[in-house]
Amino acid sequence: xxxxxxxxxxxxxxxxxxxxxxxxxxxxxxxxxxxxxxxxxxxxxxxxxxxxxxxxxxxxxxxxxxxxxxxxxxxxxxxxxxxxxxxxxxxxxxxxxxxxxxxxxxxxxxxxxxxxxxxxxxxxxxxxxxxxxxxxxxxxxxxxxxxxxxxxxxxxxxxxxxxxxxxxxxxxxxxxxxxxxxxxxxxxxxxxxxxxxxxxxxxxxxxxxxxxxxxxxxxxxxxxxxxxxxxxxxxxxxxxxxxxxxxxxxxxxxxxxxxxxxxxxxxxxxxxxxxxxxxxxxxxxxxxxxxxxxxxxxxxxxxxxxxxxxxxxxxxxxxxxxxxxxxxxxxxxxxxxxxxxxxxxxxxxxxxxxxxxxxxxxxxxxxxxxxxxxxxxxxxxxxxxxxxxxxxxxxxxxxxxxxxxxxxxxxxxxxxxxxxxxxxxxxxxx
Ligand SMILES: [Ca+2]
Ligand SMILES: [Ca+2]
Ligand SMILES: [Ca+2]
Ligand SMILES: [Ca+2]
Numbered sequence: 001x002x003x004x005x006x007x008x009x010x011x012x013x014x015x016x017x018x019x020x021x022x023x024x025x026x027x028x029x030x031x032x033x034x035x036x037x038x039x040x041x042x043x044x045x046x047x048x049x050x051x052x053x054x055x056x057x058x059x060x061x062x063x064x065x066x067x068x069x070x071x072x073x074x075x076x077x078x079x080x081x082x083x084x085x086x087x088x089x090x091x092x093x094x095x096x097x098x099x100x101x102x103x104x105x106x107x108x109x110x111x112x113x114x115x116x117x118x119x120x121x122x123x124x125x126x127x128x129x130x131x132x133x134x135x136x137x138x139x140x141x142x143x144x145x146x147x148x149x150x151x152x153x154x155x156x157x158x159x160x161x162x163x164x165x166x167x168x169x170x171x172x173x174x175x176x177x178x179x180x181x182x183x184x185x186x187x188x189x190x191x192x193x194x195x196x197x198x199x200x201x202x203x204x205x206x207x208x209x210x211x212x213x214x215x216x217x218x219x220x221x222x223x224x225x226x227x228x229x230x231x232x233x234x235x236x237x238x239x240x241x242x243x244x245x246x247x248x249x250x251x252x253x254x255x256x257x258x259x260x261x262x263x264x265x266x267x268x269x270x271x272x273x274x275x276x277x278x279x280x281x282x283x284x285x286x287x288x289x290x291x292x293x294x295x296x297x298x299x300x301x302x303x304x305x306x307x308x309x310x311x312x313x314x315x316x317x318x319x320x321x322x323x324x325x326x327x328x329x330x331x332x333x334x335x336x337x338x339x340x341x342x343x344x345x346x347x348x349x350x351x352x353x354x355x356x357x358x359x360x361x362x363x364x365x366x367x368x369x370x371x372x373x374x375x376x377x378x379x380x381x382x383x384x385x386x387x388x389x390x391x392x393x394x395x396x397x398x399x400x401x402x403x404x405x406x407x408x409x410x411x412x413x414x415x416x417x418x419x420x421x422x423x424x425x426x427x428x429x430x
Contacts, residue, residue, distance in 0.1 A: 093228075
């Protein structure tokens with residue numbers, strides 16, 4: 001059945017010996033996978049998980065999603081604390097089962113390109129639709145701990161209702177919202193009809209699926225292998241995978257907005273011809289072994305050993321520098337933050353562009369507004385002082401307007417002093 005000969009994967013990698021603390025995870029198969037499609041009782045046994053969109057406003061636009069999960073506890077110790085898992089790479093590999101059903105598009109398509117029946121529509125600049133990878137979010141009391149391959153969906157209403165299956169997924173493709181929490185991206189293209197409106201918003205996929213088995217704009221053959229290299233430059237995404245290793249439950253959701261065949265009365269987008277990606281699951285007997293869904297993950301689990309007694313765990317030093325060259329007071333990248341400070345802050349001590357810093361500050365009518373950089377799996381508090389001393393906590397709200405940046409708004413309160421001046425600082429909580 002295999003129609004392609006592939007020379008990808010581990011054969012092409014030069015494997016260097018692992019140092020203490022380093023890990024290279026490559027579980028033989030997912031622990032679970034699931035076609036996230038709330039119509040019919042498919043359980044977790046389906047050998048193929050198609051991903052497609054519905055532009056009928058009574059359904060989630062990302063109508064059929066595919067979840068893949070790996071339990072990593074048998075490969076790597078859990079419960080060390082998320083910040084101890086320093087991750088260099090997360091790579092997921094998936095195989096297409098159905099032959100020549102969709103066109104390969106390796107680049108992001110903005111949501112406006114799906115609004116075929118709306119004034120804000122813009123044309124798709126390239127043929128096809130990309131395949132996107134996200135984290136997994138949960139609702140209705142489910143979590144990565146309780147949700148399984150056989151967990152139920154929520155209600156599906158009659159075909160005559162104005163809401164047939166909106167927001168009914170108990171697990172869904174998710175990215176971090178402005179509040180820092182995982183949010184459902186199932187309807188980011190927007191939904192319009194007489195009864196209600198969901199405003200569109202743009203998404204930031206954590207990875208796009210890339211393949212060498214089809215040219216850009218060409219039909220994808222059966223057996224094509226897609227690789228999703230996760231963007232770990234986004235601290236919240238990196239933090240998601242740190243938390244996954246800490247819990248031992250790593251889950252990702254694949255989605256694509258190739259339209260389903262159904263006609264879409266009143267829909268924001270057009271109907272399709274039934275052509276969309278169809279992904280091999282772990283239950284697929286025709287595509288197994290190297291064609292099965294795969295996870296590769298590289299990094300370091302930081303232990304306590306500190307053989308050169310400089311305060312830095314050896315594993316942390318080797319992850320960033322391959323040796324123990326940092327010292328107690330060194331600033332290896334000369335960005336003004338010592339290696340010790342960068343270790344606590346979770347920033348990259350080998351790159352000057354990465355450090356904890358306040359990017360902008362405003363103080364107006366008693367309210368302070370600060371923008372500062374964030375790092376994976378870190379919490380922060382803002383403190384204020386009129387005199388650079390006697391710092392006091394400022395309570396307020398933190399939002400995340402763009403990747404890697406937090407914006408805090410709060411009031412430092414009325415401190416009795418002769419001046420309205422305030423100093424602010426951002427403190428990493430240890
Ligand atoms: Ca396109
Ligand atoms: Ca050390
Ligand atoms: Ca530094
Ligand atoms: Ca740095």
